[in-house]
Amino acid sequence: MCAQQFVYILGSFNLFLAGIAVICVTHAENHPEHYSLVYIAISIFIFYMGTILVIIMLQIIETYQEQNQLALEIQIPVLKILVPSQSNAIIDENLTIPKEMIRFSVLCIFLAIVFVAGQEQDNLINTNVERTLDLVSHLPKETISVTIENRGTKAVRYYDYYAEPQHVNDVAFVGAVVKGKNTDDQASLPIKQEATDKTKGAIYRIELPSDLRAGQTITLEIEVVHANALRMYPEEITQAERQLVLYKTNAYYYSRYATTTQKTIVTLPTDRAESYTQTPKPVAKSEQTITYGPYENVAALARNEISLHYENNNAFLTVSNIKRWIEVSHWGNIAVEETIDIYHSGAKLKGSFSRLDFQRKQDSYSAVKTFKTSLPASARDVYYRDEIGNVSTSHVREMQDQVEVEIRPRFPLYGGWRTHYILGYNVPSYQYLFNKGNQYVLKMRLVDHVYDDQLLEQATIKIILPEHARNIEFYAPPYDVQRLPNEKHYTYLDTVGRPVVVISKRNVLFQHIQDFEIHYTFDKIMLFNEPMLIVIPLFGLFCLVIILARLNFNISHNESSESRMRIQAIWEQIVENNIKRSSFYQKLDDALNAYKTNKDLKIYNEQRKKLENELKNVQQDLTTLQTKIKADSADSSEKIAELQRLDAQQREIQLALSGHTEKLVTGKMQKQPYLEQEQLLRNKVRDINARVTAIINQY
Structure with missing residues (x-):
């Protein structure tokens, strides 16, 4: 070899x-x-x-x-x-x-x-495509119902949707579901943008719910929304002119797979179409609808550009920037505030604006006078204001499933005009905040409904969590968002600052109104952090005031002030002395009443002697106080002497009452005379007590 x-x-x-x-x-x-x-x-x-x-x-x-x-x-x-x-x-x-x-x-x-x-995906074929192009609003929407068949020998798990090269930059949303009877089939399918080619366009890879085996078919419904895809034609109009727009697209369904049969249905806002491409045949127009097709055996990546020039006076509103603040409080409230910059993205106003013509003719077709915002049904304390202050022309209507806010700017919006306003409200936290122990989950909408067919060119969402929240994890909605570095927010009584989760997203549409989740850990004991920051300083302040009130900061010696303080202290002791005296006399009365019942003279005498000794001690204390106060106040000394005389009278009355009671018990005195004498003596005691009370109350 x-x-x-x-x-x-x-x-x-x-x-x-x-x-x-x-x-x-x-x-x-x-x-x-x-x-x-x-x-x-x-x-x-x-x-x-x-x-x-x-x-x-x-x-x-x-x-x-x-x-x-x-x-x-x-x-x-x-x-x-x-x-x-x-x-x-x-x-x-x-x-x-x-x-x-x-x-x-x-x-x-x-x-x-x-x-x-x-070999994997080129064996797929689009057996039937029904493409609906909605041009009613300023956001062209495509709804594509495509039936896919696998004519190869191997199973396929992915289907590629191609965005045309001329629309690569204006595709704002791509969604897909499986058309079926079961509710599970209506779940959105995962979509990932694979690549962008200048000649073929952008590729969006749709993951099918299961492998599409050889010979099987599946029907997908693909929704595509374009932003900033319409061209104002003409670009400037007067106050009374109608607004005309120009849109260019493909008559065919742009796909990497061959298509057996397809048709495109275009829906216009009115039946006024200035012009539209009438090829490739067949093309039919009926009022607001233009139908292209059906076409058969369309090759892969086939293109045939069509132009549509039509009237569209709907609200061409675009939010250039929205900043949404969500402040979470564990005391039962979530505060939401949105700062919105909005402008009219339609044909610019040519010439000056006439308020007289606007109010008289009411024929400003393209002007935006008002629009409606939908808030959650539990929203309360709604406010709407701008740089000047509260805008009173707004209206809030509570409905069963939402709170509708009618936003009326201070002036109508024409093409190129813009305005700025702030919209805020509160919602109860129990509807959006859930916990298990110290683990919390916040589940809310990333953005709210701003207006119908909304387009938010730039949205920044800041979620302010409670202070000392940690282990923060953010779970985005099923579309791409940009997670920015966390920030700190300081408000009343904050010490280390509240963590702020910052999210950014471009070209936010109505389809993006979906929930996000934030998981975090928060110790419940920290709920009392801010209340204690108020209570402890106030308590310390009160204690300080109490201490300072009892201190003497005078440099010179104030004899009169000290004398008043000594007199006041002595009279406080006199009051206590009088309370003891009254209690002893009450005990003597109780012992006397017991003696009338049991007729035991021995027990009565023992109790009486004991109480009389205690009364003598009280009287001696009173004499001592009189001696102390005599140098500071002669008047107070006389009052104490008067108290002593009254006490001596009451003691004599008590002895007389005791003697009458002994006579009654031994039978030496009849009951009726006894009662008369007792009543007389009791009245004298009451007079003495009244005079004692009057003297003490003077001080």
């Missing part, structure tokens, strides 16, 4: 191994979408280079002829090698690698790459 035959056999064997490697890669069933052409190309390139090197080495050995050849130049595809000869080497000058071998290798590589790249 010659060397050249051996080379062919070895090269064929290497290509066979390369084919085996390619088949192994393409038959991986776990995640086939993760394999790209890069891995396949590298595998084949390694085998190809191995084959070329074997050919070179074998031909160098076989053509061993001349010893004085300086160098050998070998020509191979995409490679030029200069091989220096040795002094004893004999190399054929006419050495060449067989062209048939090179062509065969390159052809096999090209066919393998093409085969691998397209």
Whole structure:
């Protein structure tokens, strides 16, 4: 066997191994979408280079002829090698690698790459497509119902939607669901933007709910919303002119797959169409509807541009910037405030504005006078204001499932005009904040409804969590958002600041009104942090005031002030003394009444002597106080002496009453005279007590 035959056999064997490697890669069933052409190309390139090197080495050995050849130049595809000869080497000058071998290798590589790249999804075909293009608002909406059939031999898990090159930059939303009877089929399918090609457009890869096996069909409903895709034509209009717009699109459904049959239905806001493309046939117009098709056997990536020039006087409102603050309080409230910059994105006003014409004719077709905002049904304390203050022309209407706010700016909005306002409200936290122990979950809308067919060019959402919240995790809605670094927000009684989760999103539409979740940890004991910051300083302040009130900061000695304080202190003791005195007399009365009942004179005498001794002690204390106060106040001393005289009178009355009671018990005195004497003595006691109370109350 010659060397050249051996080379062919070895090269064929290497290509066979390369084919085996390619088949192994393409038959991986776990995640086939993760394999790209890069891995396949590298595998084949390694085998190809191995084959070329074997050919070179074998031909160098076989053509061993001349010893004085300086160098050998070998020509191979995409490679030029200069091989220096040795002094004893004999190399054929006419050495060449067989062209048939090179062509065969390159052809096999090209066919393998093409085969691998397209074998999965190019077997799909769109059997039927119904495309509805809604041009009623300033946001063109496409609703595409496409029936897909797998005519290959392998299962497919993904379907690629292509956005046309001219609409790559204005696609704001792409969504897809499976059309079916079950409610589970209506769940949104995961979509990921794979790449953007200037010639083919943007690729959105839709993940099917399950593998689409060979011969099976599935019907998807794809929703596409375009932003800033309409062109004002003309760009400027007067106050009384109607607004005309121009929109260009494809008559066909732009797809990487061939389509068996399809049609496009265009819905206009009115039946006034200035012009529209009437090819490719058939094209039919009926009032507000223009139908293109049906078309059959449309090739992949087929394009046929159509233009639609029509009247559209609907509200061309665009929010250039919205800042949404969501402040969470664990005391039962969530405060929401939105700062909105909004402008009219329609045809600009030509000339000056006439308020008289606006109010008289009421024919400003494109002007926006009012629009409605929908808030959650539990929203309360709604406020709407601008730089000047509260805007009283707004109206709030509470409905069963929402709170509707009619926003009426201070002036109508024409093309290019803009305004700025702040809208805020409160909602109860129990509807959006859930917890299990110290673990909390906040689930709210990322944005609210601002107006119908809304377009928010730039939205910044800041969620202010309670102070000392930690382990914060943010779970975005099912679309791409930008998570910015966390911030700190300081308000009343904050010490370390409240953590703020910052989210940014461009081109926010009505379809983006979906819930986000924030998980975080918060110790419930920290709820009392701010109340204690109020209570502790106030308590300390009161204690300080109490202490300071009892301190004397006078530099000079104030004799009169000290005298008053001593007198006041003595009278406080006199009051306590009088209270004791009254209690002793009450005990004497109780003992006397008990004696009348049990007639035990011995027990009565013992109790009386004991109480009289205690009364003497009280009287001695009163005498001591009189001595102390005499130097400071003669008047107070006389009052104390009066109290002593009254006490002596009451003691005499008590003795007389005791004597009458003994006579009654021993039978020496009748009951009726006794009662008369007792009543007389009791009245005297009451008079004495009244005089004592009057004297004490003077001080």
